[in-house]
Amino acid sequence: MRQLEGEAAVLDILDHDIAHGEERITLRIEDGVGVLTLCRPDRLNGWSWESSRQLGIMADRIRFDDSVRAVLLRGEGRAFCAGIDVTAPGGGITGRSPAERTHRYYEGIRWVRERFAAFAGLPQPVVAAVQGYCLGFGFELALMADIRIAADDAVFALPEAGIGVAVDAGGDMRIAREAGAGWAKYLALTGRRIDAATAERIGLLQGVTPPGELDRTARSVADAVAANAPLAVRHIKRSVDAFADAGMADALDRTALAAALTLTSQDCAEGYAAKAARRPPRFEGR
Numbered sequence: 001m002r003q004l005e006g007e008a009a010v011l012d013i014l015d016h017d018i019a020h021g022e023e024r025i026t027l028r029i030e031d032g033v034g035v036l037t038l039c040r041p042d043r044l045n046g047w048s049w050e051s052s053r054q055l056g057i058m059a060d061r062i063r064f065d066d067s068v069r070a071v072l073l074r075g076e077g078r079a080f081c082a083g084i085d086v087t088a089p090g091g092g093i094t095g096r097s098p099a100e101r102t103h104r105y106y107e108g109i110r111w112v113r114e115r116f117a118a119f120a121g122l123p124q125p126v127v128a129a130v131q132g133y134c135l136g137f138g139f140e141l142a143l144m145a146d147i148r149i150a151a152d153d154a155v156f157a158l159p160e161a162g163i164g165v166a167v168d169a170g171g172d173m174r175i176a177r178e179a180g181a182g183w184a185k186y187l188a189l190t191g192r193r194i195d196a197a198t199a200e201r202i203g204l205l206q207g208v209t210p211p212g213e214l215d216r217t218a219r220s221v222a223d224a225v226a227a228n229a230p231l232a233v234r235h236i237k238r239s240v241d242a243f244a245d246a247g248m249a250d251a252l253d254r255t256a257l258a259a260a261l262t263l264t265s266q267d268c269a270e271g272y273a274a275k276a277a278r279r280p281p282r283f284e285g286r
Contacts, residue, residue, distance in 0.1 A: 016057050024051040027058050032226035033219070034068040034124070041077025046085025047137040049112070056115035059122055069226035069233070071122065072219060073145055074129040080154070081138025086272075098264060106260035109168050113252055116169055120144040121241075123234040125225050129218035130154045131211055135193075140171030143178070146237060147225075148204065149218040150196040151211040156204070157193040163271030164283060168259030170252050177244055179203045 026037045036058055038045035062068050075081055093108055095101030119126075128145035134156050142148055142156075158175075160167050167188050176184035179202040187194070199205045209217045225233060262268055267283045274281035 016060075018054055018057065022050070023054070024048070025054045025058055027061065029065070029068055031223070032067065032069040033222045034062050034065070034071045036062075036071060036073045038073075038075040038081055040085075041075075041079070043085050044079040044082035044133060045075045045077065045138070046082055047141070048085045049108070051085075052112045052115045056118050059115070059118040062124060063118075063122055066230075068124055069228075069230050070222040071124050071126040072129060072222040073126055073141075074215065074218065075131065075138075077132075079132035079138075080128075080130040080134045081141060082133040083136030083138055083159070093263075102260050102264045105263050106256055109256040109259045109263075113169065113256060116141075116144060117252075123237070125233060125237050127218055127222045127225065129214050130196075130205075131214055136160060137169060140167070140169040140174070143171050143174040143204070147206050147221055149207040149209065149214065149221060150199065150205050151214040152196050152208050153211050154196040154199070154208075155193050156187075156196075156199050157191060158188045159191040161189060162191040162281070163275055164265060164267035164269075164281070165262045165271070166255065166258040168255060168263075170248065170255055173248060173251050173255070175204065177248075 023039055026039050028035050028037075038051075040046065062071060093101060093104045095104050125147065126145040128142045128148045129150075130142050130148060131151040131154055134142055134150075134154055136157070136159055139156050139158055158167050158171055172184045172188040175187060183202050186192070196205060196208045200208050207217065207221075266286050267281075270283060271281045
């Protein structure tokens, strides 16, 4: 599968180049810290298939770069990431039949999960600096970081069920890991938003700071990690993850199938139509 179906001539998944002006994520290396910046502030750093491709490319670049001892993940503008960019090209996947369309979604979601796994599995610890909206895919991305620092204006939510789709990148399972199954179900089943203070209280954040101090505070944490012995740091991360993520791979594969089935459902079409029309959805379970 060289091109992701539904994005013909838009997304070549084997291409490791990023065209000038098409950057979704930038990387600069400063004093042992790789600074990854979501750089579409006019779209509230909305996520797309192309964003996932570029995240995988950046993860590959960082992984074997011994000059990078820690990663700082941040977003430009007033939001960290407000979720899926519904205006991105090729947002929908097509098929000659419902079964083929579901299969293509399943493979597409698995491909995205593999890009996320490359990022979450980096040997270097990742510190996320979160401000403003951190919703849907954005919340899931932040949850892949090892340490999360947020501005006190940050807002978190998993709104997927309200538009008829499953949480498709494992965010609900990571919440269960960090905060417990009850909070994972509460957030994923209701779609309700929580503020930074609540996210810190339940263990999803390791610090909250005023917006003007976010970059400095998160960077100080990344600098502290980068100053320590790199082999020790990397083994600590892997050991903790091996314990905390037991069973995660199998659960993520089930999630990919759930996402494919819901994304091709009539409820999903109704959910998006209702959102566009600003009316309550009428879900029928089909």
